[in-house]
Amino acid sequence: MDNLSVNEGKRKSLMEKVNQIPGIGLVMAMGSGISLATGGLTVKLVDSLSGIEIAVARSLVTCVLVFIFILFQRESFMPPSGERFPLLMRSVTGCIALIFSFSAIKLIPLGDSQSIVFSSPVFVSILGCLILKEPCGIVQIFSVFMAIGGIFLISRPSFIFPSNDVTLVSTSSNRTLGLTFALCSCLGASFTFICMRRLPKTPASVVVFWYSTFCVVAGTIVSFTNGTFTLPETLHDYGLLLLCGLTGLFGQGILTLALKIENAGPVSLARSIEIVMAFIYQVTILGESVSIYSGIGAIVLGIGVITVGLHKWYLSDPQQFNSIFCCKKKSNTTVNTFSNQT
Template sequence: MPTSQDSEVSSNGPAYRLNPETTSESTPLLSNSLQKRCWDKFLKLPGLGFMCSLGSGVFVAICSLMFKLLPSINPLEILVFNSVFQTAIFASVIIKTREPLFGVQGERCFLLLRAIIGAVSATLIYSAFQLIPLADASTIAFSAPVFVNVFACVLLGESCDGFHVVTVLTTVTGVFLISKPPFLFRDEQDSDVSTSDRISGSCMALGGCLGMALVFVVMRKLKRTSYSSINIVFSSSIVILDSVVLTVINEWSFPHCGEDGWFIIVSVISFTVASFLQTAALKLEEAGLVSIGRTINVVLSFIFQVMLLEERVGWTSVLGAVLVCSSVGVIGIKRCKNST
């Protein structure tokens, strides 16, 4: 999902909390001191970061819905359109602010690693939308924050206590219920989703989720690289990777104008706005609270699936979503308490 990708940049404490002085210098639209003062006051509004995280979750859900409403178009092609637009937006920011395109020296290898892993992760997650119900794919992808501590423990040597083990096991159980393996849920299989598609889609979503968790760990090494550089390299990587894949499998379709064209436009706008709001939320608020705010993505996905897509929701999917959201919520609350 967009960029759903950076919702847990920091495991403990504030995640890139916004400095008013730095913001004023790096915001090209603020041309005089009055505008700067107004901007600084706006940034200090209570709950602004949490509201940005809610907004990000809403636009991620809308973007995901557009993928489901375009079944005749390969999801990778839609992802390419979204990434091209986002690349253009961040390229204009870099040109205006004159920031280094490929980040600062000493962090470029991590920037490249973040872009490659993020591109593969996004490709897997959005491909899963074509195979399994919207709410199921969104829930599995949303569980990424739970696995951050696992990778941080293995790669960065951070502590991993019993609390994290329990949340991981709870999350895996939730994903297991959503995937509905046929050897345990033979009577609960969806009539509109084949067993092979459900298993393949769930594995794709889980693979994308693990990739996102790894991205969050790598992001901790990008302390001086600007978000504009991170996002433009990431978006460009998606364009290159998915364009090559679409060319190899010969799946370019180039949608016609009309309803499909409007869905593409809504998807592009939602993808970019979600990325912007998520970045703003991470700069303004603790990562734990941001992850809690983005649970609205899962809630909206269930609503969209039932009311707009007219697909039934099984009890295993609901129970799995409750387990996953509970794990993410508990981790978010613990991180908020640790940062105070």
């Protein structure tokens, strides 16, 4: 017992030191976005496997590492009795989101897929209104319209945009399928966030463990059923799969720490760098051009996500929000100075 209390004291003192670093929560959130975008890049670079097999490989790496972490922390693998069904639903929706996301990356440009999947916070706010009976106002409605407009520009339906104005990396049928996968991933991620709100007592490591385990089992079954299961062909692919698993775990881990240090609003704003990095990787490493419609659509989507983030920030800490964006402190100082002079 004494050793456990000493270890807990050391962890608390370490977190207190980390919290004292200015802007460390936002830096962690940006690091999470860069890490997850890098994971998406590895999916694109592995040619010998489909999105399902890559999702299984990433989940396997995460499962093993988190299993070791839980044993080291001496935590229970079982969630509280009242949170087992929400944990199951979180695992199911998270698995759907991951598999569809990786499958979409295989079919459409990296920037397009990541932009659509990243718009999930917008739909989370709407699902929160419909399922959790949270208040719904003009901010939620505006962000949804922006998200729909951004997705419309990225998808570029052929009945509006002529085919000669669209630069496609894959065939038209593959692009339609990839966009559908990206939308399904976005909706799956949205339901995942709703399920996470029902897991306040379950440790994050336990949630990630069971989610990863479910992805390994379900993904393997689906892969065998489709007859597409195969092993990587080269050591290079094995290395990319390991990197995919490590970047995914690292991105989720530092995002969890960022949310413990900083409010959800600023964190979601800082994480928007994931879209920027996806387009940078697409141009510099993958050598794929970016359509002007995709660029504008990503900006419109980003405005919707940023609106939701700013709204969350205002609701969680209105005093800090006003001091930064409304210059409230400066105006008070000016008034005091003027009154003293008169």
